[in-house]
Amino acid sequence: MADSTGTVFDIVVLGGGSGGYATALRGAQLGLNVALIESGKLGGTCLHSGCIPTKALLHAAELADNARDGHHFGVSSELHGIDMAGVNAYKDSVVGGLYKGLQGLVKSRSVTLIEGRGRLVAADTVEVNGQLVQGRNVVLATGSYARSLPGLEIGGRIITSDQALELDHVPGSVVVLGGGVIGVEFASVWKSFGANVTIVEALPHLVPNEDESLSKALERAFRKRGIAFQVDVRFAGATQDDNGVHVSLESGETIDADLLLVAVGRGPSTNGLGYEEQGVTLDRGFVITNERLHTGVANIYAVGDIVPGLQLAHRGFQQGIFVAEEIAGLAPATINESGIPRVTYCDPEIASVGLTEVKAREVHGTDAIDMVEYNLGGNGKSKILGTTGFIKLVRVKNGPVVGVHMIGARVGELIGEGQLIVNWEAHPEDVAALVHAHPTQNEALGEAHLALAGKPLHAHS
Numbered sequence: 001m002a003d004s005t006g007t008v009f010d011i012v013v014l015g016g017g018s019g020g021y022a023t024a025l026r027g028a029q030l031g032l033n034v035a036l037i038e039s040g041k042l043g044g045t046c047l048h049s050g051c052i053p054t055k056a057l058l059h060a061a062e063l064a065d066n067a068r069d070g071h072h073f074g075v076s077s078e079l080h081g082i083d084m085a086g087v088n089a090y091k092d093s094v095v096g097g098l099y100k101g102l103q104g105l106v107k108s109r110s111v112t113l114i115e116g117r118g119r120l121v122a123a124d125t126v127e128v129n130g131q132l133v134q135g136r137n138v139v140l141a142t143g144s145y146a147r148s149l150p151g152l153e154i155g156g157r158i159i160t161s162d163q164a165l166e167l168d169h170v171p172g173s174v175v176v177l178g179g180g181v182i183g184v185e186f187a188s189v190w191k192s193f194g195a196n197v198t199i200v201e202a203l204p205h206l207v208p209n210e211d212e213s214l215s216k217a218l219e220r221a222f223r224k225r226g227i228a229f230q231v232d233v234r235f236a237g238a239t240q241d242d243n244g245v246h247v248s249l250e251s252g253e254t255i256d257a258d259l260l261l262v263a264v265g266r267g268p269s270t271n272g273l274g275y276e277e278q279g280v281t282l283d284r285g286f287v288i289t290n291e292r293l294h295t296g297v298a299n300i301y302a303v304g305d306i307v308p309g310l311q312l313a314h315r316g317f318q319q320g321i322f323v324a325e326e327i328a329g330l331a332p333a334t335i336n337e338s339g340i341p342r343v344t345y346c347d348p349e350i351a352s353v354g355l356t357e358v359k360a361r362e363v364h365g366t367d368a369i370d371m372v373e374y375n376l377g378g379n380g381k382s383k384i385l386g387t388t389g390f391i392k393l394v395r396v397k398n399g400p401v402v403g404v405h406m407i408g409a410r411v412g413e414l415i416g417e418g419q420l421i422v423n424w425e426a427h428p429e430d431v432a433a434l435v436h437a438h439p440t441q442n443e444a445l446g447e448a449h450l451a452l453a454g455k456p457l458h459a460h461s
């Protein structure tokens with residue numbers, strides 16, 4: 001069955017977020033005829049309610065801190081306040097500009113954009129607005145939504161990141177439920193904007209998926225910034241009234257605040273979309289695929305947050321490119337999940353790629369691992385910026401670097417080199433021979449590799 005124009009597309013993509021639009025753009029670039037179905041806004045979570053708006057808020061937060069701290073650098077400045085209308089206008093202008101650019105890009109590649117909510121009604125057909133859109137291949141890319149906990153209803157003073165991005169004021173106090181990436185980023189923004197923030201995390205550490213040394217360093221830095229947090233403590237319930245929200249913990253403690261941000265992870269948006277009816281396997285809502293992102297059903301693939309693994313925009317982009325190339329018959333190399341860089345953009349930033357020390361010992365054997373921590377205190381540019389932190393490298397003895405873990409201001413910008421090192425399986429000796437510009441924070445990566453290669457320069461051995 002073809003659509004009303006009789007077209008059978010080479011690829012029908014359901015969902016126009018990072019994963020879906022990357023599939024569409026790469027598919028079109030390869031000469032395939034692509035339909036892209038989107039019920040909301042092209043660009044999805046990342047562009048409209050994820051990566052981009054949060055990073056705009058974090059940049060405004062950094063400026064607020066700079067204004068507050070100018071005197072440390074001999075600059076007479078003070079923070080008079082946060083004009084949330086102005087902050088939101090700036091954030092929206094960034095999002096708006098990128099949205100316009102993306103719309104133009106999709107149009108220029110001659111992708112057929114269909115607006116509306118799609119549903120898989122046959123292995124090769126999506127129904128949208130009563131229209132049947134048929135494809136030789138179908139790519140599921142419907143993304144994710146902010147999850148809550150059983151019995152915890154979102155509304156009023158209890159919000160998710162979606163509402164947090166639209167706030168027209170700085171709250172006086174916030175409880176952040178969940179000390180993962182999204183939780184610590186909002187905690188960081190609100191603290192810089194002047195709010196009292198308390199993070200509640202059920203696991204023993206903040207950012208629990210990172211190398212424990214980074215978690216502990218972030219906890220120290222947050223303590224110093226006056227961001228309160230409780231770890232290893234479970235949420236029991238929350239009520240709200242005109243005065244605020246009252247969050248009770250299983251420890252018996254109650255924390256009162258103006259708002260409760262629920263940041264307990266994101267669930268896959270796959271419910272009621274016809275996936276299971278067509279034989280696609282779901283596990284707790286996530287679409288199960290093989291390593292080539294094929295669902296095992298007809299020519300149906302899946303990309304992005306609905307596929308179990310890291311929920312990151314750049315993973316979605318790469319998966320989209322992969323699937324388009326797979327469909328085009330280019331037989332691309334599979335994506336190594338542990339080679340995907342991860343950045344948490346709070347202050348201080350965290351950036352990592354590859355295996356944590358614990359994981360590396362598990363995979364390669366306890367005695368087969370060497371590691372080094374290079375303190376940013378010995379790095380000129382970090383000193384100039386007034387940041388502390390470190391770079392931790394994990395290598396296989398006499399073998400490649402398998403993990404790069406960093407904490408400190410702006411270290412997110414260093415992960416590009418880190419991911420090349422890990423993914424190209426560089427040995428510390430290879431990196432030690434490469435010249436890093438002085439004074440840059442990048443130099444700290446070079447110094448860390450010098451140290452791991454047994455010839456530290458600006459480090460105490």
Ligand SMILES: Cc1cc2nc3c(=O)[nH]c(=O)nc-3n(C[C@H](O)[C@H](O)[C@H](O)COP(=O)(O)OP(=O)(O)OC[C@H]3O[C@@H](n4cnc5c(N)ncnc54)[C@H](O)[C@@H]3O)c2cc1C
Nearest residue numbers: 015017018019039040044045046050118143304305312313
């Ligand atoms: C607050 C926050 C901050 C984040 N920060 C970062 C970051 O800094 N870096 C990073 O890499 N990642 C970040 N992420 C994660 C990132 O946004 C996601 O990993 C990424 O958006 C996933 O892309 P996707 O294509 O799988 O899904 P989505 O971006 O969610 O896109 C799915 C699209 O499908 C559409 N859709 C759903 N169902 C249907 C249907 N039935 N019919 C038609 N269309 C449909 C939706 O409208 C949506 O546009 C952040 C997320 C959040 C929430």
